[in-house]
Amino acid sequence: MDLKDQLKNLFPDHVSETPEPENNTQNDLWIQDDPLLCKYEKRKGKPITIIAGYTGATEDFKALAKELKTTLSVGGSFKDDTIIIQGDYRDKIMTILKEKGFLVKRVGG
Template identity: 75%
Template sequence: MDLQDQLKNLFPDHVQTESDRVPSEASKIWMQDDPIICKYEKRKGKPITILEGYTGANEDFKALAKEIKTTLSVGGSFKDDKIIIQGDYRDKIMKILQDKGFKVKRVGG
């Protein structure tokens, strides 16, 4: 029995409204006012794309990293509050983040 069922047992007369509903998966990630920085670097001669500047919870940023990696079918990691994606995918990543509602700022090259 989950929490919602327990609450129904405690308050059987309560009518559920729109504000009481559980948010969808897309809206669970915290949106911020400041833009996420999307920059390009080369490390050991290989191109990488770095995303930084997210001020929400680390779990949200990790979930965002996983979604970007699976959408683009590329490798990458999450280290030191940065998402590191293998390859130069700035345009595609910026499009994905803008579709989710984030503000994105392109830095470098």
């Protein structure tokens, strides 16, 4: 329970003057002109999907990585300006990124 919840419990009639900001990550990301590269590799015998080529801010790319991982319910990481997703999810990732407005290029296979 944070401070706002405690204050609401103490003063239920009080109306907050500042509206809470909406978390809309789709509009916050910078859409680039160059396509993102979506490729498939096997590392140590396990399939992974790699997304690279983002030229915007690192924080935006990290937010995109987190959103992809939660949407697909898979593990992954963000290293060296690339997103690494566990498993072969190229088709699903490409449709998600296209819905967000990114240009995506499939590399290999």
